[in-house]
Amino acid sequence: MGLYCFGIDVGGTSVKCGLFLTDGTLIEKWEIPTRTENNGSEILPDVAKTIQAKIDERGIEKDKVDGVGIGIPGPVNEHGEVPCAVNLYWGFKAVSRELSELTGLAAQAGNDANVAALGEAWKGAAAGAKNVVMVTLGTGVGGGIIVDGKIVSGHHGAGGEVGHANINHNETESCNCGNKGCLEQVASATGIVRVAKQELAASSDESVLRNNSKLSAKAVLDAFKDGDAAAVRIMNKVGEELGGALAIFAAVIDPETIVVGGGVSKAGQPLIDCIQKYYREYAFSLCKDTPIVVASLGNDAGIYGAARMVIKEA
Numbered sequence: 654m655g656l657y658c659f660g661i662d663v664g665g666t667s668v669k670c671g672l673f674l675t676d677g678t679l680i681e682k683w684e685i686p687t688r689t690e691n692n693g694s695e696i697l698p699d700v701a702k703t704i705q706a707k708i709d710e711r712g713i714e715k716d717k718v719d720g721v722g723i724g725i726p727g728p729v730n731e732h733g734e735v736p737c738a739v740n741l742y743w744g745f746k747a748v749s750r751e752l753s754e755l756t757g758l759a760a761q762a763g764n765d766a767n768v769a770a771l772g773e774a775w776k777g778a779a780a781g782a783k784n785v786v787m788v789t790l791g792t793g794v795g796g797g798i799i800v801d802g803k804i805v806s807g808h809h810g811a812g813g814e815v816g817h818a819n820i821n822h823n824e825t826e827s828c829n830c831g832n833k834g835c836l837e838q839v840a841s842a843t844g845i846v847r848v849a850k851q852e853l854a855a856s857s858d859e860s861v862l863r864n865n866s867k868l869s870a871k872a873v874l875d876a877f878k879d880g881d882a883a884a885v886r887i888m889n890k891v892g893e894e895l896g897g898a899l900a901i902f903a904a905v906i907d908p909e910t911i912v913v914g915g916g917v918s919k920a921g922q923p924l925i926d927c928i929q930k931y932y933r934e935y936a937f938s939l940c941k942d943t944p945i946v947v948a949s950l951g952n953d954a955g956i957y958g959a960a961r962m963v964i965k966e967a
């Protein structure tokens with residue numbers, strides 16, 4: 654086992670970089686811009702350059718570095734290959750192999766949401782758990798499945814795409830993925846607003862949400878925490894769909910901990926209580942007490958998980 658490793662998290666506008674000790678101590682983190690020109694051809698060379706600069710700056714011996722892990726916003730298969738990543742303007746790219754050739758280090762790529770789940774399972778809200786389900790509630794719904802300490806990337810790299818689990822066979826509106834009835838359509842920030850509009854149209858009681866021309870998920874969550882009756886009904890609907898979906902995932906992998914992350918999770922314990930109530934109702938008997946917790950690493954989950962992927966076992 655080496656002494657150091659790098660964790661990299663590539664986003665559409667910036668690349669987050671972390672230098673870690675292999676015990677999980679974050680020594681330093683920094684960012685570089687994501688250069689998407691020329692079909693993103695400079696992104697991996699830029700990553701290799703910043704890693705080499707850090708190695709030189711700190712006088713690190715290269716054979717003391719276990720490697721570099723990297724999270725990519727797109728599907729990544731078990732070979733570390735990306736069929737396409739639209740935010741980076743990439744077509745097919747063998748990321749693990751290219752980054753290894755560029756750095757002279759072992760390299761491993763993973764999908765960014767899956768990698769963040771691994772970070773939470775390593776040093777975050779589910780620290781130490783071998784089996785974890787994470788759902789990330791942001792503009793969309795993403796997530797990651799960790800089984801026996803490893804990311805489940807799946808045959809197509811679509812492992813952990815929990816937002817597109819079909820939960821409503823009667824949905825008439827389309828999800829961004831083209832299907833109808835995905836979890837994302839009710840549990841994402843945009844999904845919560847959609848549910849809110851439906852609920853407000855179907856009722857007529859007083860609500861602070863009723864005359865809000867710019868209805869946002871945050872406004873719904875704030876009203877929910879203040880006990881606004883319509884907001885409570887809206888979040889109960891969201892919590893039931895999410896709790897029910899998590900119960901299905903639990904029946905498949907039986908996680909030790911379930912982690913809820915993303916911007917929506919800033920609503921905290923009231924949101925968790927709302928999800929847990931329905932999760933307990935729908936989960937298989939042995940899984941009913943599985944803790945549901947809010948993610949704790951925030952935007953650093955990606956660099957932690959990326960670093961964890963390349964640490965050689967002692």
Ligand SMILES: [Zn+2]
Pocket residue numbers: 816817828829830831832835837
């Ligand atoms: Zn979908």
